[in-house]
Amino acid sequence: MTDDFAVRCKGCGFTWNTPAMADGLRILGACPKCRGDLEFGTRGAIAPAPVAPDVAAAAPHLVLGLPRI
Template sequence: MTDAFAVRCTGCEFTWNTPAMVEGLRVLGACPKCRGALEFSEDAPTAPVATDTRDADVPAAAPHMVLGIPRI
């Protein structure tokens, strides 16, 4: 096994390597398995940031105008 990790629990020593898990564990603040402290690697990947790609010329529409009449 390799010692490379993005996040490691200091309690149970479980490791995570994906950017999404790194970001989630930053928010969570503790190991979801044992509630131990987390150690973040200095080169831990960051999750991609969502950007607003909506077109400014497209007007907002109410959900019923987009989805249609509800079925009974």
């Protein structure tokens, strides 16, 4: 088997290849097909959390959007 996967099920052998699927399966905690254990590969590494913008320092139109007329 190849090591180029995000998540692989140890039970049925099904693989997922995207980091987004890895995040969702990490929340589920088990294979949605057979309820088997999951193995996370190199593509399924946890990505750093995005930095939240400083909302208090931003102008209101940047936070709320354009006003309606």
